Amino acid sequence: MAERTATKGAGRRTIRIDSLARVEGHGAVYVRVAGGRVVEAELRLFEPPRLFEALLRGRHFTEAPDITARICGICPVAYQMSACLAMEDACGVEVEEAVRELRRLLYWGEWIESHALHIHLLHAPDFLGYDDAMSMARDHGDAVRRGLDLKKVGNEIMTVLGGREIHPINVRVGGFYRVPTRTEIAPLRERLLWARDAALETVRWVGELEAPEAELSCELVGLRHPERYPVCEGRVASTGGLDIPAASFEEHVLEEQFAHTHALQARIAGRGAYLTGPLARYALNAERLSPAAREAAHEAGLGDVCRNPHRSIVVRAVEVAHACEEALRIVEAYEPPGRPAVEVEPREATGHGCTEAPRGILYHRYDLADDGTIREARIVPPTSQNQRAIEEDLRAAVERSPDLPRSELEHVCERVVRAHDPCISCATHFLRLEIDGR
């Protein structure tokens, strides 16, 4: 029931899209133009708040991975991983490398699934002029079927390791409940050999899609790791020189509440809007991609930094190629770890965890009592961090072509939002935090 209106007259017009399609959750766009200038550009996130930070209070620290997974059905592993890292940080526990490697495998599965979904089902129809992937499949059947099968490979990884793809049941603070046998892992090898090639084919396919011009000027923020393309470890870094451990996140990122949205918006202290997600990860870590993924990126015309949000579809495809290669490497070298998890004894402490969800950095902080009861929880999801940058991008897009006919301008706005792959279920129901000037 998308309702749209645009009013025009004497350089004034209002663009309202009351229900955005092909994004996760309920969002709306409101842009007001006067005298040829955009005076308001809002991404309104009206998902009803679910208040997770409140309901976590009083829960046991071991419950956080399963409970916070329910914030988002698209990236539950991201929530489980950030929660585990934060709890292990609070309790002073190191998880052994073999278990960390399995965590990465699970997380690569989620990236493959989530990115393949966004590339083929949500984003590509914008470039090719379809309402959805189902109708696109009539003319581009091979690409859609390849995308669905890639997505399925991601889900298969999550199912082997996690029991199921949505809200996996095998993740615990300290590691896993049970690690897979070699026999359980083995069938993934053949699938990943196929997926590695299919992902490169997808990079070529999206590399040829014609993207509208756009240039983001904001700071790009993501994890950075000295050796790896980051997913489950690394420091928080940015193109503006930020380089901090997760524990310092709240000193540098401020969040504010506005009437037009149920997400609290983030900005970097003393600077402003920033973007997290594929464009940021790529800008900060391109040289740590696998050689084949890197080569595919260059062949698709990506430089070392890409600031066009519409081209994020190419970066996502490159990340899928990298994820498939890394997953294959882990699967081929797999030996079950000696134990599935390390014992974690609670203590009175604060812990921080930050990992790379498919849509960008996801920060958790927990304050624990000595018996492991959660006293306070704070969760900063990627989409609330990106909301302000998306609004700036909307503003720029409308200012580039203010005289387009109404339906085309609406479509421009929708495309801008979809390019950023917002997850509105994640973004709402959150944060306490400082109000401007408080």
Next chain:
Amino acid sequence: MTARRPKLAVWKFASCDGCQLSLLDCEDELLALAERVRVAHFPEATSAVVRGPYDLSLVEGSITNGEDEAKLKRIRRASRRLVTIGACATAGGIQALRNFAAAGAFVDAVYPRPDLIETLATSTPVSEHVPVDLELTGCPVSKAELLEVISAYLAGREPAVRRDSVCEECKRRGTVCVMVARGVPCLGPVTRAGCGALCPAYDRGCYGCFGPKETPNVPSLARWWRERLGAGPGEVRRALSTYNVNAPAFREGAGLGEDSGG
């Protein structure tokens, strides 16, 4: 293509998106499904919108404010058959924990300006507001059961949805009982089957994400936990106070009173 394909609509209220994502996770069946039904309203998947009435509406999410309640009533009027998918729509979801907290306490804890947030003090299932034709539980729902609901509708028969317990599913799977053999607390005896008895197969106890089975004996299981496994009363309450806390059998088992707080 048939002359008239039934119109399928997917709706979302307060939820994580996972249950409707289950439909997109049917990678092998999705394109075939789109040939058999007309996807009339499914914003997560398509920009195309077809006006109602709808033959089959799948509803995800719980009701947490007046606007959503009014929207749900419009959806019900426009739907020949309405099926709730998942723990949020069927029982109120984990966000129903607010039903048992002091009014307003949760919003106050999360937002600096609670006055800007219009949220009911409760999170309630769809069936508290409109008649529901079928409730499919699970956090998330099982893909196989979701496809069964749609296939059965297309075939004009009742869907075969399990009503027995995870415990029975676990026995058929041949998993050694985690509770009897290893003393791990498990909600399998009182939880509806449908997940494939996943948790015990991964060496952990069932945590009840599919909600109560038909005629569960929660007090008996709670006694077992206390007397044989040495669980404290807080442990039983905590285990039942998750994704299906507002389902009557779990709510009462957790000692959280008879009504949903609403």
